[in-house]
Amino acid sequence: MKQKSYAFAVASVRTNEIKLLSFADMEQLLMAKSYEDALTSLKARGFSENDEGGLLKDEMGKVWEYIKEIAPDETIFYPFIIKNDFHNLKACIKSSVTKIEPEKYFLSPSVFDPFKIKEGVQNKNFDLLPKELQECAHEAYDLLIRTMDGQLVDVLIDSYMLCFMLNKANEIENDFVKSLIFDICDLTNLKIALRCTKLGKNMDFLNRALIDSPTFTKEELIKNSLAGLSQFLSYIRESKFSGAAQAFEVSMSNFEKWCDNYCLEKLEAAKFIFMGPEPIVAYLLYKEAEIKNLRIVLSGVQNKLDPDAIREKLRRLYV
Template sequence: MPFPAGSSLSTPNSPLSSKGGNILSHQIKDIDYLSISTRIRAMENRLLTRERMDRMIDARENGEAMKILTECGYPEDRGGGLEGVLAQARADTFRDIAGAVPDPRLAEIFQLKYDYHNAKVILKAQAVGADPERLLLAGGRYDPRELLEGWRREELQGCSEEFQRAMAQAWTLLRESRDPQQADLLLDRSCYQEMERLAKALGSPFLLGYVRLSVDVANLRTAVRAARMGKEGDFLRRVLLPGGNVSQQTVASARADTLGEVFQSGPLAQAAQLGAKVALPGGGSLTAFEKACDDALTAYLAAARMVPFGEQTVIGYLYAKELEFTAVRTIFAGRAAGLDGDTIRARLRQTYV
């Protein structure tokens, strides 16, 4: 189901809209972020600290834990449960930041993954004749239900050309191969390529560094999982993503026990050392390795807190909110499973503040 470039899907947050897609007529400078940077410093005071997370973990009931979220600026539960609260908070965050920064594409870097998640859900549901709506996530550049309806009508105007092309190619691949993993990989590649394009267009070395480190994290995780399944070499060359600090060829050529050497000079050194251990037979749980990967990204972005004003403060805050949403899910999932406080705390990632 390919879509011509002129097809139509109306979305208010489209990167091709007059607000989101035009190249600004002046060179953006750090001083242009002075106002939003000042606001963000104040907003950081409402982020979930470790102390607030501890209170949520130790709360006697979920209602008490939810109250702590409202103290941090989250909306009240209006019947959608925790996911409804998080979806609203996510949408509010992106809308607020996009309307306050010199170029709203800065927020889109963090919205892309929701669009591509929704693309995967829509394509897989169509392939098996299922209804995808309950699995769609809000927070992307495009309204998920409008995206679904646009796909069904073969009209996707407003979506980026990369996104339209990726959905069409992934659908063709899914129909021909019957392999959802291949379609997912194609969409993942497009997602990271769009992130890289936006980061370069915004002229932010800090943002581009985040994108490249994100690719490295994804590739390191893939390499470790592949090694645990006994799949390396040619398989890795097909599934690794381009655009990282460490090339696909370098990662694919490494043995499981030498992954630590491949990443030893960068921020993933500790994670790679753990990955090299768990990649081997009997190497243990992936939990500590996964946590080290996430913590490496957090450590990189936490450097933004040392910058008084500039796009770094915005990027750091948006990542902090994403990290926070994950922490909230981890806490409530642990509570629902009846886990003790120490076990839940062990699963939490490093905090931004």
């Protein structure tokens, strides 16, 4: 696509950026007297549903439909959405054993129709699935039937997801978007490795769970994971993600917040780009962070948590 094709799209996104919630907005929600008051305040800010689940679930779907409408090429944004498709595949694969209908576990937005995925898995006809999911679905189904190990199936599907994202990134000619996808894949790979290390997973599990990502080789991740948590954290400290080790030492949730903020901080550069996919990617991810923050705040208010404890969990916002 020619760069000029993005002129209208970026202008439209700039208009919508000013509607993103600020820290002051979050603070007002956080200090709401009740959960119901917080929901009322959100409704006044343009969120149409009156319950948290519907409100937040619908919001990202609206954002994705909006981006597909304005973007010259929607496929460049697939790596930021595809995680939901692989999650939906997990739900369908597991339902073949549990016999629980997977629909209630489906996440949106998604690149592919989750009901097509369900149809292919239920009929054991993986050719009905999108070609990007066929090999993964076949291997995951066989693995589940042989081992009945849902956790092993999860990490296998996650590894396919990361490979999809990296392959798509290598097709993208935009350095900003490519670099961002690389970082997301690195950090996701690292997150999986840390969880495996903490749980003392063996070589076979690690082999299925981890991949070669731009910063970390599968071989090095496995070697350091098998050496124990202390060694693995030392290994991270020597990488460009050294701050992740310190964040993990506080808690896993703090590590996940650090990973999100690392990527969100990179989006700052998109503010100074006026033609290209960068501002659209930034808007998509800032909106995702906004929804994540709203879940944290609403859950905290509902459970009457200390406001400072809620603030500590909040991700970076668009400013």
